[in-house]
Amino acid sequence: MLDNQYDIGDIVYLVTDEHQLARVVTAICIRGNLITYELSCGSWTPTWHLEKEISPNKDILKSLNY
Numbered sequence: 826m827l828d829n830q831y832d833i834g835d836i837v838y839l840v841t842d843e844h845q846l847a848r849v850v851t852a853i854c855i856r857g858n859l860i861t862y863e864l865s866c867g868s869w870t871p872t873w874h875l876e877k878e879i880s881p882n883k884d885i886l887k888s889l890n891y
Contacts, residue, residue: 829853829860830876837864837879845888 831837835850851871852863862879865871 827855827858827860829855829862831862831879831881835881837862837881838883839864839874839878840880840884841878843887845883845885847883 848864848866851865
């Protein structure tokens with residue numbers, strides 16, 4: 826059994842996003858031993874990401890460079 830790090834409704838940030846925009850976890854998909862998360866940001870089309878691409882904390886240094 827897998828233990829997901831994030832739950833639906835959690836506010837998260839993409840570690841690669843230079844703007845550090847807040848995203849909401851809107852769905853979780855478990856396939857075999859892989860968990861992916863659907864993230865929504867405003868009116869943009871939701872995107873799917875692995876746990877390693879997501880952080881619960883905003884990277885302030887990245888957002889300052891924007």
